[in-house]
Amino acid sequence: MESVQIFQAFCLAMAVFLLFLMCGISCCWWVLPNLAYRKLKENGFSGPKPSFPIGNMNEMKKKMNRVVSSSSTLSISHDIHSVVFPYFSRWQKLHGKVFVYWLGTEAFINIADPEFLKKMSADIKGKNWGKPSVFKNDREPMFGSGLVMVEGDDWVRHRHVITPAFSPPNLKAMAGLMVESATDMLDRWSALINSGKPEIDFEKEIINTTGEIIAKTGFGISYESGQKVFGKLRKLQIILFKSNKYEGVPFSKFMNLKKTLKARNLGNEIDSLLVSIITDRLESSKGHPQNDLLGLLLSKKDVVGHPGTTLTTRELVDECKTFFFGGHETTALALTWTLLLLATNPEWQIQLREEIREVIGDGEIDATMVAGLKKMGWVMNEVLRLYPPAPNVQRQARQDIKVDNNYIIPRSTNIWIDVVSMHHDQDFWGENVNEFKPERFKDDPLYGGCKHKMGFLPFGFGGRMCVARNFATMEYKIVLTLILTRFSLSLSPLYCHCPAILLSLRPAGGLPLIFEPL
Numbered sequence: 001m002e003s004v005q006i007f008q009a010f011c012l013a014m015a016v017f018l019l020f021l022m023c024g025i026s027c028c029w030w031v032l033p034n035l036a037y038r039k040l041k042e043n044g045f046s047g048p049k050p051s052f053p054i055g056n057m058n059e060m061k062k063k064m065n066r067v068v069s070s071s072s073t074l075s076i077s078h079d080i081h082s083v084v085f086p087y088f089s090r091w092q093k094l095h096g097k098v099f100v101y102w103l104g105t106e107a108f109i110n111i112a113d114p115e116f117l118k119k120m121s122a123d124i125k126g127k128n129w130g131k132p133s134v135f136k137n138d139r140e141p142m143f144g145s146g147l148v149m150v151e152g153d154d155w156v157r158h159r160h161v162i163t164p165a166f167s168p169p170n171l172k173a174m175a176g177l178m179v180e181s182a183t184d185m186l187d188r189w190s191a192l193i194n195s196g197k198p199e200i201d202f203e204k205e206i207i208n209t210t211g212e213i214i215a216k217t218g219f220g221i222s223y224e225s226g227q228k229v230f231g232k233l234r235k236l237q238i239i240l241f242k243s244n245k246y247e248g249v250p251f252s253k254f255m256n257l258k259k260t261l262k263a264r265n266l267g268n269e270i271d272s273l274l275v276s277i278i279t280d281r282l283e284s285s286k287g288h289p290q291n292d293l294l295g296l297l298l299s300k301k302d303v304v305g306h307p308g309t310t311l312t313t314r315e316l317v318d319e320c321k322t323f324f325f326g327g328h329e330t331t332a333l334a335l336t337w338t339l340l341l342l343a344t345n346p347e348w349q350i351q352l353r354e355e356i357r358e359v360i361g362d363g364e365i366d367a368t369m370v371a372g373l374k375k376m377g378w379v380m381n382e383v384l385r386l387y388p389p390a391p392n393v394q395r396q397a398r399q400d401i402k403v404d405n406n407y408i409i410p411r412s413t414n415i416w417i418d419v420v421s422m423h424h425d426q427d428f429w430g431e432n433v434n435e436f437k438p439e440r441f442k443d444d445p446l447y448g449g450c451k452h453k454m455g456f457l458p459f460g461f462g463g464r465m466c467v468a469r470n471f472a473t474m475e476y477k478i479v480l481t482l483i484l485t486r487f488s489l490s491l492s493p494l495y496c497h498c499p500a501i502l503l504s505l506r507p508a509g510g511l512p513l514i515f516e517p518l
Ligand code: HEM
Pocket: 147, 148, 149, 159, 322, 323, 326, 327, 328, 330, 331, 334, 388, 389, 390, 392, 393, 394, 457, 458, 459, 460, 461, 462, 463, 464, 465, 466, 467, 468, 469, 471, 472
């Protein structure tokens, strides 16, 4: 009798548990997102109709109709928005330059209108923006709570500690290391060319070289030690990209448990490598801080009267990961797209070589000469416009945001700023928007003649703009100067023009180029 009662009680408990579970799931999957959907509609936003719990994912996953042109084609199209973001391009045509789409049960407002962006961000300080929780969680093994992801007063503290590390005197000290790594790469190329192999996959080469540069300038460590971290970070990036097919769908991590666990393990391995780099550094440089980024962060002491102006070891590990990841791929891709554009516009190779001769002469480039390379600055901006390595900027509203009395962005809504679209918008750049015309930056070096000041955002906007843009610009100019003074370059017939997104914007099949010594 007693056992029957126990069994009945167990069944009842199970039934209640299952009921709660079903209620929880239906709340997460349907009720809350439908309420949010209705609210966004009432607040003035339209967009493609989602079907919860996957949102608009089905349409986003449809096979991309990629424009692939081989290098033998005379013109390579730079009109890439509909290639890299075909779904956004389609929805924009239907719903305008501001619309809502759904990654699973997460609402994203897609913005390709600089005026809307200006109004939306006018009264919001850097520390009051959030970052989409769905990306923060998924990319946790990669960035942790580093500067890219941290929010609020913690962001202010991190930014306050990190900004001085990129000050002009510190950058000056790093220029020599940049020259050293780039020269090693070019010496390797000379040897390859002499042995009859003039074709080089530039993307692969430059990712290694900018990796070496950040390993040395960031952590004062050799390329080999850096390689261990990079190898794992790269694997992590690929796993995260492949495993996030259902980003935004509740419990989607469990659908890809194997990959989620693999990412977490890799993240832990990277953390251990970095902790040992930091510990070694603390041991070896007692009283003698080194002049690299890590040394500068470690040498920070709490300012009297302002406790908490330093970073903990855990925070340092996350910042190191952020530097490792953010600090080499973006610059490498900026250089990669530049070499594609210089290979297809050889007259600009000539113009830049002339400028280098005028500004630098026969001596070695150093940090003080970089600002004099004006035309190279136009080329860099034009490349970042056509092929922004960071193809979008993300935010999350931490409060209701009123825009123009017409729209209210509810608290917790995610925001996706479509940089590729804004950089290719004929309304703001004119009819030649998809042409490579560095001279558009001649009379307007900051905005390239864009009709709206927020239409050109290669480094983001507001207080959260890229903290290392001067470092990146110096590295770009030093490496490009050294390449152009030793080689001329043309496109290999093997090149296929297929820009693609793997977190960053990259050429899917690499960039094979033919180099010729000058
Ligand atoms: C051409 C090269 C680069 C490009 C195009 C680029 C682009 C960007 C963009 C678009 C953002 C987001 C800004 C926003 O949310 O408004 C960003 C943030 C950031 N970048 Fe860069 N970046 C480059 C190089 C670098 C380098 C070399 C480093 C490190 C050594 C770096 C470290 C960071 C960090 C830490 C942030 C977060 C800043 C914050 O939220 O306060 N970036 N970058």
